Amino acid sequence: MTTAAPVRPLENAHDRTLAGRAADGDVRAFEVLVRRYGPLMRAYAVRILQSNDESDDVLQESFIVAWRQLPDLDDGGVVKSWLMRIVSRKCLDRIRARREHVDIDDVQPAAPASQSPPRLAEVHSTYDALGVALRTLPENQRECWVLREIAEYSYEDIGEAIGVPASTVRGLLARARKNLIHQMEVWR
């Protein structure tokens, strides 16, 4: 008579093993993937969307999609970047939906209404400084920068994702970088 696999090996299992088992219906394996990459995916969503509530929703939607589409993922070894792509798409869907209701002026930095202006005292590190600086960028500059620097999208992929030509992406990126550098250098 065979015995069930101990839980701990699953917790330390390779991505490919977990993705394969989850694709075949192993719920515990899927749970391990959720715990392993959920926090990273959520941090990413917060950086793009600048909203905790929306990030929670996006996280849930992303894992629903992931469960459904896992059987179609041929190489389970890339499940991490595959998951990041899913959460990226969900974030961009939200941003497009926001745009349909609000006109965002690219020139003017759009500070989210829910956040008060950053105070000097809150910046304890370079990371804090970057966080503060990112919040002040206009939305499409921030999107371009996060997709490029964090999600490592190509210019073409960014263009496709946000619906502009790659040349526009370059322009937005250059502006984003200049804005960020100016703000980061002030804190140094």
Added chain:
Amino acid sequence: MTSDAAELSERLTRTVRAVPGVTDVYDAGPTIARMAAATVNAALRREPTGLVRVAGGSAGPSVAVHIAVSEAGSAAETCRHVYDAVLAQLISDGYPDTTPVKVTVGRIS
């Protein structure tokens, strides 16, 4: 399901649960009926009892069973025993031995 069918479903569910090697009985009914039943049962706080699907046809009912079985035996054997038990119950209730019965094993553990 008609009340006859609902009653039959409950009887068959008890029969199936009693077969050695059966560890769980799943709802074999259609989704909407399942949701409705779940809501009612939740409201009345009772265990779902009619999980075997009994569909009425002009030539008599057809039965669908969805189960989980123990790894300790043989899933194929347990499946057969469930079929035999269900058929025996149907015959003793006066239904023909040609009543279509489907038994699905969804989990072995």
Added chain:
Amino acid sequence: MTNPQDPATPASDRAVLALEPGDLSGHTIDELSDYLDAGRLPANPSIDQSASCQLALDALARLREVARTLLDVDVRNAPAADDNWVHRILDNIGLEARAGRDIPLRHPAPSAELVLTEGAVRGIIRTAGDSIDGILIGRCRFSGDVSVPGEPISVSVEASAVWGKPIMAAADRVRQAIHRELQTHTELNVTDIDVTVHDIHMADDAEADDQAGVR
């Protein structure tokens, strides 16, 4: 006198980094970003010899460095969450067991339909393989139409093996265990069982204890 490079100069007095083409010997931030991406190769003397370009490149490199690890820091700094977020996700997925195709069992009565689901069979394959010391089963695939009784079926499983144990011997034991399980529970005509070890993992404490014969 204020000097942008002098650390004694108060931050608020340092000149803002000049980042327009006029300040960068005619180069743009876009160009410098590409140059940085390319590892500053092939060498561009116009950029390399421009002090303002070098300052800008340094600033771009610093920004990139912070960006690279930003999410990891975010995750570390996130307030300790309870488990609810995991349960919410799992609850909302509606986890069906991925039943897959019906795998039939033979029965003389035409009105009898007896089947095992593919999902059920995959489950016992996983359990069988997992029971072998140091082995963790991954994806499982069937070749051949499992819905046709008697059809020759070959099973391919991926596995992860623990470092330090002989892999071929383990793969053999996995094959035997899977074969036994399929014979016990199903009527599949299994002609081949293929075990591919694609990952090596380190033994965790539980596995190490098993190996040491502690449990």
